[in-house]
Amino acid sequence: KSLKNAVTPDEICDEYGADTLRLYEMAMGPLDVSRPWDTRAVVGQYRLLQRLWRNVVDETTGEVTVVDVPDADIDVDTLRALHKAIDGVRQDLQGLRFNTAIAKITELNNQLTKAGGAVPRSVAESLVLLIAPLAPHIAEELWRRLGRTDTVVHQDFPVADPAYVVDESVTCVVQIKGKVKARLEVSPTISDAELEKVALADEKVVAALEGAGIRKVIVRAPKLVNIVPA
Structure with a gap:
């Protein structure tokens, strides 16, 4: 004023x-x-x-x-x-x-x-x-x-x-060595085990691994899968 x-x-x-x-x-x-x-x-x-x-x-x-x-x-x-x-x-x-x-x-x-x-x-x-x-x-x-x-x-x-x-699907990020290699559309109710199976079968993930072994898979369903190669 x-x-x-x-x-x-x-x-x-x-x-x-x-x-x-x-x-x-x-x-x-x-x-x-x-x-x-x-x-x-x-x-x-x-x-x-x-x-x-x-x-x-x-x-x-x-x-x-x-x-x-x-x-x-x-x-x-x-x-x-x-x-x-x-x-x-x-x-x-x-x-x-x-x-x-x-x-x-x-x-x-x-x-x-x-x-x-x-x-x-x-x-x-x-x-x-x-x-x-x-x-x-x-x-x-x-x-x-x-x-x-x-x-x-x-x-x-x-x-x-x-x-x-509730969303019909959510986007899950798949990382290998901390880098995003794939994005998957999955159910929001998917379990850790199911999500790990889907992620490891994805074509982009398979190609990124190039036949390398897997030391560890960290899953935080439904939004994240982090793969640590052997």
């Missing part, structure tokens, strides 16, 4: 809305870290809300564009992205990590945008519920647009399905 360079919240609210201001302040970084104000960066959160709106409402006609389909007919990639976001945002909100929660919501929203086509209603409703604690005004409006007559603030927070939170 002494430098007379303060930014009043009213100016930001008048230009971008209260939800944008709330999101920007929470997305700047951890709550316990000092953060410089950058008015130009506010636009990023404003665009997030615009993309969120367009995933539910047609900007030209004002009509809701979501489709009513059972979860069984929603593609697996969308369900996996949704439930990972639900799981991550829930944990972030409980830990007051609002900046990373917003990042996960942004990632999910961007994926729905890139996928193209109409967003399934159940996915759209879950997305609205995810952002409701952070941007309550637009969430309430979208909730009503989706045909709900109750208020969004009285809804239970979404619950992630563990089956979609």
Whole structure:
């Protein structure tokens, strides 16, 4: 204030809305870290809300564009992205990590945008519920647009399905003498013994060993196999 360079919240609210201001302040970084104000960066959160709106409402006609389909007919990639976001945002909100929660919501929203086509209603409703604690005004409006007559603030927070939170596969790095020789896509539940067998049978690993004996194999399933030649 002494430098007379303060930014009043009213100016930001008048230009971008209260939800944008709330999101920007929470997305700047951890709550316990000092953060410089950058008015130009506010636009990023404003665009997030615009993309969120367009995933539910047609900007030209004002009509809701979501489709009513059972979860069984929603593609697996969308369900996996949704439930990972639900799981991550829930944990972030409980830990007051609002900046990373917003990042996960942004990632999910961007994926729905890139996928193209109409967003399934159940996915759209879950997305609205995810952002409701952070941007309550637009969430309430979208909730009503989706045909709900109750208020969004009285809804239970979404619950992630563990089956979609766990990755179908993870990348395992195979090292020989500390140097990466191969990368394998394996199940996250693979055992040490199974992973060792798969790694030693890999063509790149066999070629790298060049017939040399093996003195030791260190396995840290599912992400690392370290081979020490004889």
